[in-house]
Amino acid sequence: MEDHKLSDPFEDQFAKTEKFKVAGGTAEVFDIRPETADAELPVLLAQGWGMTAEVNKPALKVMAGENRRAIFLNHPRIGWNIDESLENLGISKDKASQYPVESLRRALNILEVLDKKGIEKADVVACSFGASDIEIAAELKPEKFRTLILVGPAGMIGEDSYMRLSKGFLGQRQRAGTLKGQAPDPTKMIGGRPEIPLSETEREVAASAAKEAAIYSLKNPARSLREIWEIKKSQIHERLRELHTRGIGIGIISGVDDPVFPQDKINEIAKADMLDGYLSVRGGHGAVMEHPELYMKVALNMAKAIAEKKEREKVDQG
Numbered sequence: 001m002e003d004h005k006l007s008d009p010f011e012d013q014f015a016k017t018e019k020f021k022v023a024g025g026t027a028e029v030f031d032i033r034p035e036t037a038d039a040e041l042p043v044l045l046a047q048g049w050g051m052t053a054e055v056n057k058p059a060l061k062v063m064a065g066e067n068r069r070a071i072f073l074n075h076p077r078i079g080w081n082i083d084e085s086l087e088n089l090g091i092s093k094d095k096a097s098q099y100p101v102e103s104l105r106r107a108l109n110i111l112e113v114l115d116k117k118g119i120e121k122a123d124v125v126a127c128s129f130g131a132s133d134i135e136i137a138a139e140l141k142p143e144k145f146r147t148l149i150l151v152g153p154a155g156m157i158g159e160d161s162y163m164r165l166s167k168g169f170l171g172q173r174q175r176a177g178t179l180k181g182q183a184p185d186p187t188k189m190i191g192g193r194p195e196i197p198l199s200e201t202e203r204e205v206a207a208s209a210a211k212e213a214a215i216y217s218l219k220n221p222a223r224s225l226r227e228i229w230e231i232k233k234s235q236i237h238e239r240l241r242e243l244h245t246r247g248i249g250i251g252i253i254s255g256v257d258d259p260v261f262p263q264d265k266i267n268e269i270a271k272a273d274m275l276d277g278y279l280s281v282r283g284g285h286g287a288v289m290e291h292p293e294l295y296m297k298v299a300l301n302m303a304k305a306i307a308e309k310k311e312r313e314k315v316d317q318g
Contacts, residue, residue: 029071103227107137135239154234154261
């Protein structure tokens, strides 16, 4: 008798991507819809630099397990048709000209995917450089977003430099020895705290992250260099204040051991008048990707709590 394997709904949907023409070329879009998806809005996962769907696959699986429809796009590396995208989205060239070119391109990609998918409004979990992308997208089209949960966000630590960024990313790789198979050292301390035990998900993410980032960069080295330059220059905190006043719910999740965008620096800049929530969690810069079973659930719960808070405020105001 032929052996038939049971199909995995998540794997089936992850394998069936859609292609959409956007500002940066052709985007590969992942749309994971659990059969029992709740009535909450879709959640867009906006990735950090070079972190493709393959790296974020465990996080997307957790989102589906929480009965949330999950949207993700691999940003195209070749192509640029900003005029057509601006026309499609009804955005003036003057308004678009104030933003860094690569972050603008990625923001337009996000907006066009939401538009072409017929998604009127979404919650967002944005990691690292993705925070800069989504902040611009929300400024251009605030009506498209209910909550923005920013995880280890770029642009929230003030003036930056290549030297400090490089040191931070190297610090994030301190666990490379154990990721290659060595047993964790229970006496090892990171940031004054015992090292977090390795998980299989963390091994899986670490195995794909460096490979995917290299592929991402090599497909368009010039674009990659411009993107990295914009990470250094990104400043989103003042614009978050404006988005907050316009009714978009905003939360930050910061890892206490994040060497890339250190929590103490974020604490200096993050203020109550630009946020609806702030959570300090255990872990480094890639906490949501490496430990999605913990922190993606935290991010989704935070988005839901902020949305409910906003609804109560509307009722109280009349």
